[in-house]
Amino acid sequence: MAGFLARRLIGYVVLVAVATSMAYLLAAAALNPRANYAERMPRPPETAVDAQLAAYNLNDKEPLATRYLTWAAGVLHGDFGRAWNGSSVNEDLGRRAGVTLRLVVAGLLLGAIAGVAVGACAAVGQYGWFDRLSTVASFGVLAVPTVVLANMLIIGAVWFNELTGVKIFLVSGESTPGVDSTLDRLQHLALPTLTLALSMAAVFSRYQRNMLLDVLGSDFVRTARAKGLTRRTAYTRHALRVALIPVVTYFAFTFGALLVGTTITETIFGWYGLGHQLVASIRTNDVNTVAAISCLAALALLVAAIAADLLQAALDPRVRTT
Incomplete structure (x- = not known):
């Protein structure tokens, strides 16, 4: 190992x-x-x-x-140099990386967990009502552009706040100026996280459903059932565990892509993270900042890939013996 x-x-x-x-x-x-x-x-x-x-x-x-x-x-030596206007690239990206990581990690984890759960349930009940409903919902979410989905959530959040008379969802910025509290940050985080999570859940649910369907008819699953294991135990301990292996790999590469791919979400909700800064840096011909963001994205992908390898080793005993 x-x-x-x-x-x-x-x-x-x-x-x-x-x-x-x-x-x-x-x-x-x-x-x-x-x-x-x-x-x-x-x-x-x-x-x-x-x-x-x-x-x-x-x-x-x-x-x-x-x-x-x-x-x-x-x-x-840990120094990415200076931007074209003399500002420190390290200081600027240090703050922006935290903004983007908070958004991406929350959205990806929530979307992956929800997507895997929905996909697994849909595969087990193939062609049932839940499978058909989740298929329609997934393709519906995937067909809606991110900018439209985000604005639909904003409209729904404003309507909900007016209905309840309480500002539960905050739609602009990463925090309220002058307010430094965890609750305030969570209220700002909810909508952009949901925007990312819905798209991720739709993708992961389709991917997980197909992977699990390929495994359910395997010999080792039928052998587990023949040994007396219940249908639920055989599916969760054996079939789902094997079907998760390719999904874990997909999760790693999705994380790296999202780190600088949240430009639309960050722009709509006023989150000035790495995606927003990457576009601004290209517009201002800021070579050092563009290279630094690319390096951070590569490092994030490295960390995610190592995490995927560890998860793959936990799911597949053959990896631990190599």
Whole structure:
């Protein structure tokens, strides 16, 4: 088991290094930080712009390889450099990463748990009323764009607040200015989390249903029933356990994609996280911030992949012997 995890970890670290390096090289080659100074009135002298860009390792007149080596040396020491306006990339993303992680972790966990439960129940009762109802609901959610789903939830939350006379759901921002309480953060977290969770639950329920249907007719499930196990015990201890293995892998890669893929949700609900900052950084030609967000996404995927390997080892005894 230790050898298996060590080999996977080494591979993941190499992939993170390659992905982060490629992200920086592409951003440095495609983006033009110099354009931010050209729009200023009065326009600063070119020598002053060169000096400013060089101080932030953004001067396109220097060789790309030189800029990359300078950036990589800083990353190895935990420093992602400066944005085009001189602000610290580390300080900005440190706050934004917490915002996005809080949203993504809550939405993904809730969606995955609900989706697996719905998919398992639908597979066990194939072609029953619950299976048909969950299928219609899942495809209905998947057919609705995120922006529409989010606004539907906002309208429903406003209506519910007016009906009850109490502001249970708060629809804008990650917290109320001047209010620092767990309850207030949860009230702001509810709607964006539900937006992500509904989409994730729809995907996971379809995936889990198909995986479980492939397993229910297997020989080992029939053998378990023949040995005297009840239908429920055979399905939960044996069939569901095997069907969860590919779902765990899918969970890991979904987490990495969501980390920077929540741009629409963050924008609608006023959450200024990594997704929102990634779009803003591309618009302002902020090379170091784009590369830093790509690195954080790769690291998040690494952590999720390791967690998936551990869960896979817990579900599949064969992995623990490799």
